[in-house]
Amino acid sequence: MKKIIIAFLMPIFFINMSNAQTTQKQNQNPFTLVYDGAITENVKGKVNIHPVNYKIKEISIVANVYTPANYDPSKKYPALVIAHPNGGVKEQVAGLFAQRLAEQGFITITADAAYQGGSGGTPRYVDKPANRIEDIFSMADFISQFNGVNTARLGLLGICGGGGYSLKAAQADKRFKAVATLSMFNSGLVRRNGFMNSQLSTIQERLKKASEARALQQVSGGEVLYANNSTAPLNDEQIAKLPFDLYREGYIYYGKTHAHPNSSGNYTLSSLMDLMTFDANTNMDLISQPLLMIAGSKSDTKYMTDEAFPNAINSKDKELFLINGATHIETYWKPEYVSQEVNKLNEFFKQYLK
Structure with a gap:
């Protein structure tokens, strides 16, 4: 039973923290941005x-x-999703x-996923890979019509779970002329096998629970079950006892230092039916771009990039570009690591989005 709880709770370590601990940065920023600078x-x-x-x-x-400095809509710019x-x-990141x-001269777009963040969609926090991939396709649709975008120079960057979904999107969508990932997280692999393959023995049991949740949800007026409904924040001692750097540092990043009221790692339990049958690592041979x-050399998620x-x-x-000494979450915010990553991404995209 303990393993089942870990499988559902650990990947969503920042549940409901942001509402209670909205950062001063978010309160002060008119665009509610919470990152430094x-x-x-x-x-x-x-x-702008x-x-x-x-x-x-x-x-x-x-x-x-x-849009870049001195943006002129009559000119043409490379663009990044x-x-x-x-x-x-x-x-956030x-x-x-x-x-x-x-700042390097690209027009860029980032959107809240459907059913999540400030975007619409009910029930809230549906988390299905097909939706996340469609989010990427739709960002490309929108930015391709934005004034000044050169559609022949469109690139894709996916971060963490967005990285896994970006690999899938790039397999099919050849509008993307170059693709990059940062700290790629293979969501289906982890939801299925557990982090670092720690939940292999409970796969069938968890699929059964997800199936039962869908059955309940489909009943007229049926209850929507979520992977975690806990609202009690962890104290520092409890955070320190979390397994893996990803969970300890992630709880702090999403729950404290970079909290945002729209950010929630919760997801509908029935979503596991789609997540557990998904794998970002399949059909990688379809990526021709x-x-x-990019991954941190000390990241405990690096095995997903390596695979x-x-x-x-x-x-x-x-x-494959490693950030020496960086953990997964540190690649999101630590200035010396972010600078290395931006420099590498700028070099990469400018070379291949000519």
Whole structure:
């Protein structure tokens, strides 16, 4: 029984923390951005942020577009679609990289996933891989029509869970001329096998619970079950006892230092039916575009990048780039690591989005 609880709870360590501990950064920023160095106002001649919205079928999507300094809509710019981590929102790490890469001359877009963050969709926190991949396709649709975008120079960056979904999106969508991942997290692999394959013995039992949750949900007026309904925050001692750097540092990042009220790692229990049958590492041979995969050398999620990278056998130009000394969460915010990552991404995208 203990293993089942860990399987459901541990991957969503920042549940409901952000509502209770909204950061001072978010309160002070007019765009509710919570990363260091975030834009506080649009100034002529500098990088600007443009909140936009569009629809995926009937679902309203909220996104931010960042334009480079001295942006001229009559000119043509390379553009980047940026997919956020599981449970994250556009105001956190995805926004940081969208802004920093806009500083390098790219038009960038990052959106809250459907059913999550500030975007619409009910029930809340449905977390299905097909939806996340469609989110990426739809960002490409929107940004391709934005003034100044050169659609022949479109790239894709996925962070954490967004990285796994970006690998899948790039397999099918050849509008993306180059694809990069940062701290790639293979959501299906972890939901199925547990982190570091720690839950192999409970796969069938967890699938049964997910199936029962769907059955309940489909009944008229049926209850929607979630993977975790706990609202009690952990204290420092409890955080220190969490297994793995990813969970300890992730709890602090999402729950304290970079909390945002729209960010929640919760998901409907029935979503596991889709998540547990998904694997970002399948069909990697369909990626023909140049590929850059970045991971921290000390990241306990690095094994997911290591497994996927060699399978991209038809990407003629591919590189695995390690950030020496970085853990998974540190690649999101630590200035010396972020600078290395931005420099590498800028070099990569400018080379292959000519």
